[in-house]
Amino acid sequence: MDLVEKIFNAGIVGAGGGGFPSHIKAKSKVEFLLANGAECEPLIHKDYELMVNFPEKIIDGIEHLLKQTNAKKTFVGIKEKNKKAIDSIADAIKNPSINLTLLGDFYPSGDEYELVYAATNRLIPPHGLPLDVGCLVNNVETLYNISNATEEIPVTKKFLSVTGAVKNPKSFFVPVGTSFRELIELAGGTALQDYGIFVSGILMGRLTFDIDEPVTKTTAGIIVLPINHYLIDRMKRPIHDMNRIGKSACDQCSYCTEFCPRYLLGYDVQPHKVMRSLAFTKTGERVWNQYADLCCSCGLCSLYACPEDLYPREACNQGKDYLRKNGIRYEQPKEVKVHPMKEGRRAPLKMLMKKLQLTDYDKATPFEEIDYQPRSVKLLLKQHAGQPAKPVVVLNQRVRKDELVADVEPDKVGAKIHASIDGVIKEITDNYIIIEN
Structure with a gap:
């Protein structure tokens, strides 16, 4: 089984937000491979924590993708201010074709057009893709997942940050399908009576008031803000x-x-x-x-x-x-x-946060090892670009963690979905599957 097939079987999609199926990207032959660890959204620090705590997994994913794509070089984009992440990744690099690209603390330094230009001095054509200039860009968590895929471990957990007006901002892994309500509880809860939640970022994320929404493969984190915050007033x-x-x-x-x-x-x-x-x-x-x-x-x-x-x-x-x-x-x-x-x-990110009245919430979100098992998970059938996955299970069927529950139709762009906990299939709709532990 080659790497493309392993990535496809693992259900890997772009973890940086876009959710494009990674097996399609992995078929490309390119000159440069770019690992995106820039993380330019205010308050979200999950990529930083992943690079500090799991550098070997990220570099292993890069090594496999280098061979698959025939790329000559890799550039790992990290903000210059993130010294621990830089040192951690640098210590894990053994291959001389893997280099660091240090970025300023600006928004949006993580935009792939910006990153390609910063690393290679190449400009993607209008309406184009990095592939048009010989580049392939993957988020560092995607590369972590590719490393897992080589061991035939599918994507059933998500690394994310929970921050804002919570008592203990932190980063951790949770099963895909865990509710935002549970994420807030895992971060110590909030003293707010009424609040809004920004999903995956203030600027390019979205606002929700539904605390029962589930985590997907692209959820970078959640930011809890008071209901009367300037940003929520704007977005409403x-x-x-x-x-x-x-x-x-x-x-x-x-x-x-x-x-x-x-x-x-x-x-x-x-x-x-x-x-x-x-x-x-x-x-x-x-x-x-x-x-x-x-x-x-x-x-x-x-x-x-x-x-x-x-x-x-x-x-x-x-x-x-x-x-x-x-x-x-x-x-x-x-x-x-x-x-x-x-x-x-x-x-500059500091000026941006001041303008957005976020300075008081600018706190570290240290990684914490949490073995959390929710009572149930809600697995959306469309967690990715392309077509929704199709259920391959039936009601009351018992499934094990990592078991395939929704598949991709032949010749369609999409990604497989696997059970993120052991349990029983309790509900199947056109939009989601619920598994109860």
Whole structure:
């Protein structure tokens, strides 16, 4: 059995958030392999803790993928401030083709376009992938899982951080399908009566109030914040209110564009022009311009650059959705060329956290060995890019941890799902499987 088949059988997907099935990436032949340990979202520290505590597993995953892809070099992207992670990974490296790429403490240094440029000085073409410039990017946890796959261990647990307004912020492994309620309890609980939860990040994550949501293969962590926090007030606002405010208040200062990371890399993303779309009709809908099409939705325009606290990222998201639905693709006419002011317009993470009123929650999330066994798990059938997995079990069937419970249809993009605990199948729907211990 080759590595691609082992990765496929283990159900590995991109653990950094995208969830793209890793066996498809592993089929590529590339010049450079990039391990992404940048972790640029505020407050989330799970990649840092994984690199500090499990460097050998990460390097082992890199070694196997190097052979599989015929890559000449690997670059491990780590923020320069993370000295322990740097030392830990450096001590585990024995292969001279594996190198460190040290990054500044800026947002979004973990964006794959940014990382590819920082490590190789190559610019991915508009609408392109790292593969287009001979690169393959994987999150460090994905590489940890690839190491496990070589021992035929499937993905049934997730490494994550629990932080924010909890009593004991920490990082740990839990079975996939564990509820957010249980994560909060494992972190000592919270003194808050009412709160919101940011899933996998403040900027590129999402807000939920459902504490019974399950952990998936892409959950980087959860951040608990008071219900009256500035960020929750912003995120709760309906989209038509965001548009109405933008329509009346945007003065076209262009700061959203001038600080846009993709614009500074040379891509024709211009959020201030997208905001103009709001004035084209009475509703501010259905008339969007092409300058949203190359946006990566990092959120820096809305949450950092805009002096009026408007919503250019949300406008860009609507613009991209409109363009896709209407079969419109913007082909950038000019060459991708880095802006001469790129380095001077970076967003330092400390300044970003201050702007977002997160400084009081900026705490370490040390790794803790926890052997937690939930009473039940809820396994979503779509935890990845592509098609949902199809159940291969029946009600009341007894399953063992690591046993396959949902499979991928032939020739479909997707990932296998395995039981994360021993138990009995109690519910099967089109969206999930519940196993009770």
